[in-house]
Amino acid sequence: MFFKSTRSCLQRWGESLPLYQRKISKCSAHDDSLDQTRLLMRLCSERYYISSEAFNTRTCTYGPLGTELKKNIIDLWTSAIRSRAYVFGISNSMQSRIPEEPGRIVNLKSFQEILSKDNPSKEETSQNIQKHLKDSLSVRTSLLQGALQQYIQALELVNRTLPFGLAETGLCYNFDNQLRHSSDCSSEVTESSLVWFCSPRTSSQWMDYWVHHRLKWWRKFALGPSDFNLCNVGDESLKEGASHGVKVLYNFPWGSETLETLWTLGDTQLLKTHQETSVKVQCRDGRKSVVPHVISVSVNVDRGMLAYLFNSLQRLKKTDSKQKLHQRTVLKLHPALTPVKVALDIGRGSNSELRQVCEGLLQEFLEVGISTWPGYLDTKSLENLNTKYDEMGVLFTVMVSESTLKSGLLLVRNRDTTIRETMHISEIKCFLLKYISASENH
Known part of the structure; x- marks a missing residue:
């Protein structure tokens, strides 16, 4: 059983909404952003985006329209990424035995048996728990590792030439520090990922290309494109092996949140993944044999879905011929997105x-x-x-x-x-x- 505790059913929408109540409580009662947030939550519940039954549970499930909207976003993301030559789709198991992964799937009954033993010493209990954790499967926190593991097989597919990419969509568990400190819980999200392998001498150009490509894509389907922006990741926040990072942000009523992250990773993580076969990771760059650099692109689909819902919500006022005021609430989702x-x-x-x-x-x-x-x-x-x-x-x-x-x-x-x-x-x-x-x- 994988343990999750949530504050509200809205937590399924990524890492931003577990803190939803705390963030919007900072707004005054007359704040327009608070009204907009409440209106959208009501609308999503009443109009089949969120299952109404979910409000009585600890997790949230999408209704028919929410499911279709999420599918449309994934399909459009995949179509845009796969429009480049030599981008191949892959699929990996959510469960792995990667020691570095922080999340674990544990059997509750086995834990209860360990803790209910008569008069066990602290040392014995600790050893049993450690053994149980060691034997348990980890859950992935990103799709990057699966693509790195499939690199050599894909390299043969393209005759050891660069560039090429591996794309995947799947569930991940994100253990955000703020989230963990506030409610001691994890967040299950759907992630779409592109891992792009390119020559070391062209990696900076490819990073610029993908950054421009991704921001343009988010804005293409937005009613208010200016709410989507970029920011560079500071040196103190760079992930392991990364020399550069860029985030695509959306300006929610409570502040900016990250929708998509792009990393220039060099060759560190690729070589770490294939330590015993380092010669096999080399490919051709003209007449030279090189170890490719890796660019990682990952999007939180659930949070992206929430961004488009907020971005498309409009309250329109119109006066008729009799000077009577009419107000209309419209979810002006892009035609390609609307369920x-x-x-x-x-x-x-x-x-x-x-x-x-x-x-x-x-x-x-x-x-x-x-x-x-x-x-x-x-x-x-x-x-x-x-x-x-x-x-x-x-x-x-x-x-x-x-x-x-x-x-x-x-x-x-x-x-x-x-x-x-x-x-x-x-x-x-x-x-x-x-x-x-x-x-x-x-």
């Missing part, structure tokens, strides 16, 4: 016939990969449904009505503009595909 692209609703007309049309469109959209919400199953008013869809981040609402049965015309509402347009049913699928594709390539 639901379209919601299907029914208007006036034969309920059974309209529902058949909706079910046909639902199947048609799903077959081409357009995530669709079956709103026609909901009995709420159209106004309440639009409020719900805006808070879910749904891009388009498609209304099927009696006119659809007669003329094939649909009413399509845009999330960002709230403008409703008529469109023929034969055109809607092509329109949605083009819109989503254009937004991803913009």
Whole structure:
């Protein structure tokens, strides 16, 4: 059993939210950032991003929309990284026997048996515990080591030429000092990693390339790009073997948090991993044989997901023709990120016939990969449904009505503009595909 204690269900969102209550308590009761944080937490619970059951437990689980948003982020990250030639995907076990790893999976029953023995000496108890810990498996705190271990096999794949990279996504346990001191707990996060092997003479250029690439990627999908920034890691905070480090930060309401970290690691950790086969790690750099330098890129996906949720949350005010003020809460996630692209609703007309049309469109959209919400199953008013869809981040609402049965015309509402347009049913699928594709390539 792996021990975890958390302050709230929000802890699953990386290392920033375990301190959520303490951080936002520093704000005054009228602080806009506090209101924004509370609004987002409520929205995520009510709109299927977080499982509502999680509030009664010590951990948090994602709901359907949270799961899909996280998947979209990982897919887009992987696509961007793999767009370079000679980047290969790998997968390693989360459990390992690496002595340096600080986390351990222990059997609670075995520990209880050790502690419940009659009249054991302190020395005997200590020896039994040490033996039990030695035999237990460690849990990884990053994906770097797995890529370093697969280096030699991958080197043969590229005919011992540089550069190339190994990419992976998986669960890790991060033991943050602040977190440990505040609540004595660990944090399970999803990490995406690129380990880039390059010539020593070009490592600084490659580091600059990846730093620029990563910041540009985060800003590409942001509603407010300026909230994403870079900072250099100070010499006192450099990890083992690193000569340079850069962080991609997001400015949360309570302060900046690290989303992604890039390290220039030289050859130290690679040689340490392959001590007995140091000759085999060498590869060609022109006519020379060299040991490559390593650049490590790692992103906390859970915290990145939280950053995009905060970044996309908007409260919009509008005065109608009668001077009545209306307020609208919208989750303006980028079209490539938003979990639901379209919601299907029914208007006036034969309920059974309209529902058949909706079910046909639902199947048609799903077959081409357009995530669709079956709103026609909901009995709420159209106004309440639009409020719900805006808070879910749904891009388009498609209304099927009696006119659809007669003329094939649909009413399509845009999330960002709230403008409703008529469109023929034969055109809607092509329109949605083009819109989503254009937004991803913009």
